[in-house]
Amino acid sequence: MTAARGTPSPPDVATVSLDAREVVKRYGRHGFGNRRSIAAVDHVSVSLQPGKTIAIVGESGSGKSTLTRLLLNLEGVDAGEISFNGVSLQRMSSEQRRAYRQSVQLVFQHPQQSFNPMLTIGGSILDALRLRDDLSRREKQQVCGELFELVGLDPAMGERRRREVSGGELQRAALARALASQPKLIVLDEPTSALDASIRGQIVELLLQFQARSDLGYLVVTHDMRLVQLMAGHVMVMYLGQIVEEGPTEEILRRPRHPYTRSLIEAASLEGERVRAVVRGEVTTLAEDYQGCRFFDRCPFARKKCLQPQELAVTDDDRHVRCWRWRDVESVARETEVI
Amino acid sequence: MTVRERVSERAGVAPGLRIRNLWVDIGKGAGAVHAVRGVDIAVQQGARVGVVGESGSGKTMTALAVLRVLPSTARVLEGEVTLGEADLFSLSNREMASVRGRQISIVFQNAKSALNPVFPVGEQISTVYRRHLGGSRSAARARAVEILEAMGIPEPARTAHLFPHELSGGMAQRVMIAMALVCEPAILLADEPTTGLDVTIQAQVLDVIATSLKRRSTSLLLISHDIGVVRGMCEELVVMYAGEVVESGALENILSNPHHPYTAGLIEAFMATDKPHYIPGHVPTLRRTFIGCSFADRCPLANETCRTIRPELRQLADARLVACHRAEQVGRP
Numbered sequence: 001m002t003a004a005r006g007t008p009s010p011p012d013v014a015t016v017s018l019d020a021r022e023v024v025k026r027y028g029r030h031g032f033g034n035r036r037s038i039a040a041v042d043h044v045s046v047s048l049q050p051g052k053t054i055a056i057v058g059e060s061g062s063g064k065s066t067l068t069r070l071l072l073n074l075e076g077v078d079a080g081e082i083s084f085n086g087v088s089l090q091r092m093s094s095e096q097r098r099a100y101r102q103s104v105q106l107v108f109q110h111p112q113q114s115f116n117p118m119l120t121i122g123g124s125i126l127d128a129l130r131l132r133d134d135l136s137r138r139e140k141q142q143v144c145g146e147l148f149e150l151v152g153l154d155p156a157m158g159e160r161r162r163r164e165v166s167g168g169e170l171q172r173a174a175l176a177r178a179l180a181s182q183p184k185l186i187v188l189d190e191p192t193s194a195l196d197a198s199i200r201g202q203i204v205e206l207l208l209q210f211q212a213r214s215d216l217g218y219l220v221v222t223h224d225m226r227l228v229q230l231m232a233g234h235v236m237v238m239y240l241g242q243i244v245e246e247g248p249t250e251e252i253l254r255r256p257r258h259p260y261t262r263s264l265i266e267a268a269s270l271e272g273e274r275v276r277a278v279v280r281g282e283v284t285t286l287a288e289d290y291q292g293c294r295f296f297d298r299c300p301f302a303r304k305k306c307l308q309p310q311e312l313a314v315t316d317d318d319r320h321v322r323c324w325r326w327r328d329v330e331s332v333a334r335e336t337e338v339i
Numbered sequence: 340m341t342v343r344e345r346v347s348e349r350a351g352v353a354p355g356l357r358i359r360n361l362w363v364d365i366g367k368g369a370g371a372v373h374a375v376r377g378v379d380i381a382v383q384q385g386a387r388v389g390v391v392g393e394s395g396s397g398k399t400m401t402a403l404a405v406l407r408v409l410p411s412t413a414r415v416l417e418g419e420v421t422l423g424e425a426d427l428f429s430l431s432n433r434e435m436a437s438v439r440g441r442q443i444s445i446v447f448q449n450a451k452s453a454l455n456p457v458f459p460v461g462e463q464i465s466t467v468y469r470r471h472l473g474g475s476r477s478a479a480r481a482r483a484v485e486i487l488e489a490m491g492i493p494e495p496a497r498t499a500h501l502f503p504h505e506l507s508g509g510m511a512q513r514v515m516i517a518m519a520l521v522c523e524p525a526i527l528l529a530d531e532p533t534t535g536l537d538v539t540i541q542a543q544v545l546d547v548i549a550t551s552l553k554r555r556s557t558s559l560l561l562i563s564h565d566i567g568v569v570r571g572m573c574e575e576l577v578v579m580y581a582g583e584v585v586e587s588g589a590l591e592n593i594l595s596n597p598h599h600p601y602t603a604g605l606i607e608a609f610m611a612t613d614k615p616h617y618i619p620g621h622v623p624t625l626r627r628t629f630i631g632c633s634f635a636d637r638c639p640l641a642n643e644t645c646r647t648i649r650p651e652l653r654q655l656a657d658a659r660l661v662a663c664h665r666a667e668q669v670g671r672p
Contacts, residue, residue: 197609204615204617205617226612230612266542
């Protein structure tokens with residue numbers, strides 16, 4: 001079969017999957033003679049599949065960016081394993097590595113910083129097409145034009161450089177670039193947060209369209225609960241390197257069971273008469289040997305028992321939460337309807 | 340009569356801020372950006388007014404023009420800003436310096452870059468205090484610690500000795516707010532005070548601002564792109580688009596029943612969680628001048644009138660102002 005130029009056959013495997021199992025990434029603390037390290041990502045498991053969207057929510061320092069860097073093989077894991085189609089990223093052959101690079105793409109938060117200032121927008125996208133060695137140079141030019149059309153940009157935009165186009169247009173171009181290699185999985189790092197409110201929905205709608213059309217799988221990394229609600233069926237909440245809660249988005253937004261999830265939802269809530277500071281304190285750095293709940297200092301539900309290690313436990317209905325008081329958290333949250 | 344007396348005619352009464360027909364250009368000639376185009380905003384004594392708009396709507400330039408701290412490429416073409424009886428544009432530089440920080444203070448978005456990196460934060464606060472209110476160094480230092488504590492900073496006496504780079508983003512923003520409020524100004528201008536902070540920290544910082552304003556009935560002009568932030572903090576709302584005020588009035592009235600198509604679209608884009616909502620197109624370049632309505636290109640209701648005649652701000656029955664020929668079709672009566 002000769003596939004149309006714009007849609008060559010996908011990688012040979014029937015289904016694509018990217019799985020992280022119990023991955024750990026530790027960073028050393030700077031300082032003379034200081035050999036301590038902190039786990040930026042601490043035993044996190046996540047599985048990306050075509051057609052599904054998973055959201056990772058957390059604030060700065062939660063480890064969500066580190067996790068994406070690990071999934072994209074921009075950094076190696078210290079423990080655990082990340083595998084693409086069942087093969088560990090560390091042990092891939094060069095051919096497998098190429099298939100991985102082609103199948104897993106990334107869209108960055110700041111389009112202004114993710115385009116080469118010296119290249120035209122079209123040039124940047126052509127550059128991304130080098131992964132498609134099934135195409136001649138002329139075909140690449142044509143695919144480039146098709147990609148512009150696909151994301152709703154005037155092909156004349158290809159002649160411009162990044163400072164000559166608006167943020168929304170540039171983020172569309174970034175999508176076109178990510179789609180150039182015909183990936184099956186795309187990691188979206190805060191895809192709308194650099195955009196104006198009135199046009200964020202345009203990008204979200206585009207992403208949903210592509211997903212419906214090409215069965216794309218997304219990992220959305222964000223702190224925006226509304227984006228989670230619009231895009232993701234499954235959400236994972238991270239705090240200081242750990243998953244503290246995980247499950248179906250609707251369930252979690254309606255009935256959060258971890259105090260941190262609850263505070264995130266309430267802080268982002270548009271309802272409510274007054275702004276309430278729901279949790280005190282800030283994200284702190286913990287002592288290396290500290291084993292207890294990492295949210296302890298800030299948690300309104302904290303008890304002595306929280307200083308013991310907390311498991312990410314499966315609750316009765318297959319949701320995961322890392323808090324032994326989840327029933328109390330849920331019952332309080334239900335009284336104040338959020339979002 | 341000193342400036343301080345002129346701006347607060349009666350002792351103990353905080354004067355209101357009034358911006359009238361303000362026009363600001365950035366650059367000159369053909370490349371000039373007409374950033375602010377005839378903006379009118381009134382902040383009554385003790386009022387809390389929110390200004391929302393997207394990037395390029397002119398909201399920050401308006402705030403900078405009020406304080407006369409526009410970048411060197413920008414200039415005020417026309418307009419008047421009064422604080423009580425005093426016309427801020429006619430004050431001498433020295434007089435204006437005594438208004439800034441004493442009568443009107445501003446808090447910027449990125450506190451860490453707004454603070455001076457080479458002085459401890461406590462010293463920066465006490466310098467502002469002594470500059471305006473005098474007094475001994477030790478009294479100013481005590482006042483700095485006191486206000487840091489009021490901002491909810493743990494161990495204020497120790498924090499006062501820290502440098503900006505030793506603080507987290509949330510703490511730096513609290514220090515900025517402390518510095519802005521240390522002389523108990525009549526009006527606080529807050530330009531995206533929580534943008535870039537984590538959501539839980541954002542809630543804390545807004546809480547601090549709300550509490551400290553209430554204590555002294557300080558007026559607030561809060562600039563934000565986030566309707567959620569403004570909603571929790573303000574009673575009045577000003578919506579800006581392409582350098583103009585397109586709608587203003589009581590916040591709850593506008594949010595529950597917007598009369599400008601842009602306001603309606605913006606609220607929908609923010610609030611909707613069922614499916615993505617957005618306004619087609621993008622914010623226009625402000626190099627151009629508009630013959631008709633600046634929103635006409637993106638507006639679902641635009642007709643020939645909208646494209647040819649500039650809509651003036653007009654008052655509706657509930658005392659709100661709206662600049663739209665077709666406002667009656669947008670909102671409920």
